[in-house]
Amino acid sequence: MQDNTAAADHVDLCIIGSGSGLSLIDDDINDWQIALIDNGIGPNDAFGGTCLNAGCIPSKMFSFPATYALAPTHAARVDVDLGVQGIxxxxxxxxxxxxxDAISASGLAGLIRRENLQVLFGSATFVDDHTVRVGHRQITADRIVIAAGSRPRQVRAPGFDDPYLQAFVYTSESIMRVEELPQRLIILGGGIEAVEFAHIFAAMGSQVSIISxxxxxxxxxxxxxxxxxxxELAQRLVLRLNQSVIGLDSDDAGGVVVSTQDAHGIEYTYQADAVLTCVGRIPNGDQLRVDKAGISLDEKGFIPVDQYxxxxVPHIWALGDVCSPQMLKHLANAQARLVKRNLLAERAGRPLEARDERFVPQGIFTEPQVASVGATEEQLQESGVDYVVHVQEYASVAxxxxxxxxxHFVKLLADPTGEHLLGAHIVGPDATILIQPLVQAMNLNQTISDVAKGQYWIHPALTEVVENALLGVLRVAAEQSAAL
Structure with a gap:
């Protein structure tokens, strides 16, 4: 990697992080001197952020062929006998x-060619609210954008800090570059990363166990x-639920042994050739010494930000995982676009634009796929909000x-009139595509009647399950209203 050490130490804009923060750099601010500081991602210290190098993009390039590997099972349901020759x-x-890797390298090369930009590699720490140190350099800036992302949370149990045993322990940032497909893989955690990687490695031939x-x-x-x-996952792999990890040891036969304990104090041991820890992510604000700039982290380690x-500190902005508990790439991209617009508005003396993050969807690329937006039924119950609910099975449409x-099914939650969606949840094939008209309805404040009845739905496409779910919500609301 190169370092443009000849550039001036004072800049108009300093960006910390090379993920979504890169969206700020374009011809609109060519008249600004910019410093970009990046510490790299994963075992190769790759440039370009988590999504490109160790997250959304490579994991989907693994999950897509993994889903193909399940084709014989799906085909058998419709009387077709298929076989997988190998992966x-x-x-x-x-x-x-x-x-x-090529995108990362070419993106970096293109940035280095920009005359108004200097790229610095290393850990950034604040000196004061206008000064950031990286290595032996100090950069002063009129404006600073923190887009430093997050990192995998480590398991804190005996053995996980043993240098020898660490050779068997992977995170989401390293598991896809493993030298050999592990025969026995234990995944620690029960969240999104855990189920996505469980799908990938089980489909590719590993004996996968999830411990949650x-x-x-x-x-x-x-x-x-x-x-x-x-x-559904329990049909494809081993689930060990309601167990906490208490240790990691070497296995005399090779590999490692994971020890756990259940709620009754009973202990268990599991052998593995590799262990993947998916126990959450930590926002990287704690590594930046933001307190030196007058910024305090919240109780969960995120950098608090306002509606803009x-x-x-008004001239310091933040976006992405470092300030957003959702930790979603599409949200970080939207925030980067908003910060860019607000930086330009501030320069031009125009009012700033506020964010609207009420209805941010998420997709989970396991098997089956999952997509959701808005409130869950449990959240509505806990908050005392009145609602109607309807579940539409995939099996109900052609x-x-x-x-x-x-x-599989579509589950919709709406206000008592049945006209405004409060939440939408889909589990099944193409869930991440089917959710989009519902995301649009919520963000554009469209009524359920308008979405369901105001357009043509292709017959007999799978999207009819969404249409029928919307009509079902209207029917349930009308029935409940009539019963009052």
Whole structure:
């Protein structure tokens, strides 16, 4: 990597992080001197952020072929006998990282060519509210944007800090570059990363076990969805739920042994060739010494921001995982665009634009797929909000018949009139695509009647399950209103 050490130490804008923060750099601010500071991602200290190098993009390039590997099971449901001849794990790795590594390298090269930009590599720490140190350099800036992302949380149990045993322990930032497909893989955690990687490695041939301290998997989701995913994954891999990890030891036969304990104090041991820790992520604000700039982290380690994405120091902004508990790339991208618009508005003396993050969707690329937006039924119950609910099975529409699908559904939550969506949750094939008209309805404040009845829905496409779910909510609301 190169370092433009000849550039001036004072800049108009300093950006910390090379993920979504890169969206700020374009021709609109060519008249600004910019410093970009990046510490790299993963075992190769890759440039370009988590999503490109160790997150969304490479994991989907793994999950797509993994889903193909399940084709014989799905085909058998419609009387087709298929077989998988094999999976070339090395070829998948080469195709994935051949593309992402090239994008990282070319993106960096293009940035270095910009005359108004200096790229600095290393850990950034604040000296004061206008000064950032990286290595032996100090950069002063009129404006600073913190886009430093997050990092995998480490398991704090005996053995996980042992240098020898660490060779068997991976995180989401390293597991996809493992030298050989592990025969026995233990995944610690029950969230999104855990179920996505469980799908990938189980489909590719590993004997996968998930160990989670709670039940069901994906417990932050609507419980109907979480339970369905847990039931389906239990058919493909081993689930050890309601167990906490208490240690990691070497195995005389090679590999490692993970020790756990359940709620009754009973201890268990599990052998593995590799252990993947998916126990959450930590925002990187704690590594930046933001207190030196007059910024305090909240109780969960996030940098607080206002409706414009400014921190408590008006010329310092933040975006992405470092300030957003959702930790979603599409949210970080939207925040980067908003910060960019607000930087330009501030320069021009125009009013700043406020963010609207009420209805941010999420997708989970396991098998089955999951997508959700808005409130869960449990959240509505806890907050005392009145609602109506309707569940539409894939099996109720023609394309669902063609698929012979008996497991999957769309669940909608609406206000008592049935006209305004409060939450939407889908589990099943193409869930991350089917959710989009519902995301649009919520963000644009469209009524359910308008969305369901104001357009043509292709017959017999799978999207009819969404149409019928919307009509079902209207019907349930009308029935409940008539019963009053």
């Amino acid at each position: 070339d794990f090395k070829a998948i790795q080469a195709r994935t990282f051949g593309r992402t 301290r709670s039940e069901p998997l994906l417990r932050a989701l609507d419980s109907s969805v979480a339970i369905r995913v847990t039931e 994405l400014r921190t408590s 394309y669902g018949w063609a698929m012979n699908d008996i497991d």
